[in-house]
Amino acid sequence: MRLDIYLRDVKYRESFIISTGRRGIDKEFMIKVSENGIEGWGEAPLPHRADEEYLSTLLDKIQRNIEGIRALEPYSLEKLHFLCRDIGDTRISMALQLAFIDLFGKKIGLPAYRIFGAYRDKVETDITISLLPPEEQAERASRFVEMGFRTLKVKLGLDPIMDVERVRRVREAVGEEIRIRVDVNQGWSYSDALYALNKITDYEVELVEQPLDKSDLKNMAKLRREFDVPFALDESVWNTQDVKRAIEMDAMDVANIKLVKCGGYTEAMRIIDLCEAYNINCMIGCMGCDKIGISAATHLALSRRNIQFYDLDCDLLHMDDGVIMGGALVEIPYRHATNSAGFGVSKVQEESLIYLKTFR
Template identity: 40%
Template sequence: MEIEAWISEVPLVEPLRIAPGTSYTQRSIIIRLRDGDLEGWGEACQSRRVLGETMEDALASLKKIIPAIKKASYESIEAIHEFTEGLDATPSIKAALNIALLDMYSKSEKRPLWKLLGGYRESLVTDITIGIMEPEEMAQKALKFAERGFSIFKLKLGENAEKDIDRVKKVRDALGEGPTIRVDANEGWRYEDAVRVVNRIADYEVELVEQPLRHDMLHELKMLRRESPIPIALDESVRTPGEALRAVEEDIADIINIKLMKSRGITPAIRIIAISETAGVKNMVGCFSETRLGITATAYLAQAYRNVYYYDLDCDILSMDPVFRGGSEPEGPVRRPSQGYGLGVTLSNEGYLRPVKIV
């Protein structure tokens, strides 16, 4: 087994501001595994805030496990899960290798990965994210996206409770009835503010409230869920299957948002879905700052399982120029899968990639 790695850095169409800070680019590590004529692609996105790792941490981790990677098996989904879970690596590197090995396995089986995983739905409709701005600016941005066919809007909040209420009001007034509004505070509210905001914005037909409180405020999240007329979705509070089990046992979530970088890949994410569905909790899928490659892997997971109801897969739509083509192609808000084997992605813009020496 051979491995190559690159750093990808793609400019956003415009800066994206959320409660913890502002992003200007999408950065990740792209890996390619090769075994003879067979190749598999994977992607690792880091987050110090959510995963406790930096890109430097991830690259150091990757270099350390090269001997293990050279002996990796992709003969079955369970073998891939066992291999990546057993690695002494950062979460994002485990995720990238899990994705790449599944890409290889499905190619060896001559099947598209989305069909190999289950193929429950032929397409999905993503939301579109609107970063924190002045209320009137967010309303105008929503209208521009609506003109492009988007009907599900994810509003980033968490900066100022009173202004957040006005942000939701202005967007709803601009869109009118019909379009779906979701909000995401990214851990930004205090408990008292969250109670006030969720009860006020319920008047504006909000579908869900994502991560209203700090990830470790589990007791307060449970109390807020009882107070809230809107379903509560957990993101930063649930990364792994073990944390998903804790969330359903403590009854603190209506929805669990799965991101492959948090879960350590597709196979652990499948276990989160099983835990959630058994407990009557719905799933959502989201992204960090992946290219089309990582978005495709997440979309194919979502297409495979009935319990994934909500889709926040817009990173490649918000960037200047995708590094990859094919895979989960967006046509406005609708994402349809490739019929090619594996992920079905093709490298199309090497200008955004910088090779990294790892061996």
């Protein structure tokens, strides 16, 4: 088994702004696993602080564990899970797991969602509206609805008074039939949340995501008792331990799963099963992924019943530079898989990637 490691910069069509900052480029850490002429591809978005030292650390971690990685069969996900847990980096884990799953699917000739459950054949994604002035969010909302999207995820979190105005303007722009979710990205204090939620719930908000600091589960539980709207946690829940804590504190209705947070399919499926046991629904999100990561998240969403909310739009917000071909299909507002094996990625223009290292 051979591993080739690459880096890729992916530009946004428009600056992406949330309460914690702005970005115009996502960096993708990419792994190609090759065996007997068959290639599997994985990727994971990197933090924006990622520099040469950070990348060197990632490569060192792979180097120290390369014999264990190369000894695995592509279907040995449980062994890979514990090996990656020992490595201690969710981005390496995500990229490796996706590459292994893609390789295994191609070896046996099946798309990934058929390997892991094949519960449904399509999902309806939302589309995210950056944290902009109210009139700009309303304009962007109208544009997305004209494109065919029926669920909008509106970013909030800088000022509760303006956040209420943002939701009001978006609702007026799109009418009553469009679903509106709001994502605060930890931007409110508890008192901010009380003020804003008392107002925005008048505008038929479907879901409120991460209104408070990730550590403030006690006040999250209080908000759930106070307001008749589902609350989702994102930054608070990275793994099964986090999810268990949130369930014990009665702090959420929905857990937002992102493959880069939990490290790939194996931990994601543990989270899904845990949530289902406690009647907690799951959302699948993306956190800067491009086509490979989004395709993997789409296949997981197609596989498992308890994933009920779909935020699979990062690659739609990115510019399409033609480097990655294939993957999950988009027929706005739906995403679905093809019958192609693995995650359906047909070709990667490797000459357009930034080469880092090869492990043979």
